[in-house]
Amino acid sequence: MHIEQWIEGAPPGAVYALVGLIIGLESLGIPLPGELALLAAGVVASKGTVNPALVALCAVAGAVIGDSIGYSIGRKGGKPLFDKLGRKFPRHFGPDHLATAEQAFHKWGMWAVFFGRFIALLRIFAGPLAGALRMPYWKFLIANVLGGVIWAGGTTFAVYYVGKTVEKYMQGFSYVALALAVVAGAISGLVIKRRAARTLAAPEASGGVEQQAQPRVTAGE
Template structure:
């Protein structure tokens, strides 16, 4: 079965739930590819009549807002020890340098750090827990969280959806040109790689050290 045909058999409610769950967990503080999931789902909705982009955007927004709020509560209760624990579990994402950078952003920008942090992968993971750890007033956090979640999730869904619709229409109209271009690019890449391989082999051959000549055996009386 073709991949596109298989995707069309997946219930729309499963897509909505997956997007909301992954984005919610990412917003809670777990490093997951929420943005990639959202972009993929929005692109799929442009080609899958059963997936409503408005419902998709709403589910993504809800996941972002709820996840951030839970992260805030956990951060407020866990405090600094929580950041240390996250650093031990996820050193790549919660290193001391990353935490220090996020803290400076929060101290300088406050609510704006929560709002714009939704659009930055690193701050998107930190926003909820760190706002709780730093004891940001919840009403300020909630306003920035709701606005940021809706603008990010809804805006991303809308942009990717319409890009997908336009791209599909363009590809249907000029599909043969795309095929020709793909073939030409593939052939050109193959020839270039083959030429580079031959050149590298020739260079290695010329740089190979000459075989040592055998030393003469001293004559014996």
């Protein structure tokens, strides 16, 4: 699936819709390359084809709405929902991935939703798992909105400004400029991801996955 080609070749109105839809579906719990969609849209915006503010707005809306829908689904389906998904889609929802995500929630609570925006694994788990663990919705919503704004909006504008700067100095090398913009955006995202991953890492040597608290108690803390 070449998401970046779809976005770069789509008319302006479709770019906004595609970004919002892809980010929304990923946030809901469907494993799609949302980060790649943001990078591609930021590059397109740097070329003047679309408005970066509208791209960021659609991305943030998709992130917040998708996560909220995922929260509702997880709250209704509970932990058995993840057991079913793990059997059908072990690559994305296998027990190891679920254990890692649940451990992050056990340690950080609502802020696992915030930091999860910057980590692909947690991004698809955040909404449904928060609902399954009965995290109070107001806590979830705060972290959801903050994470969506910083991740989706920040990534879009970072790639946009890098693309504009590169294009200014390399007007005769448009493809090189686009490539450099994507690489710069990817490096920025990688730095944020690593910091978020270090923050979410559970340092307890004796804790492990086996000592996680009961879901109802954990999420509400």
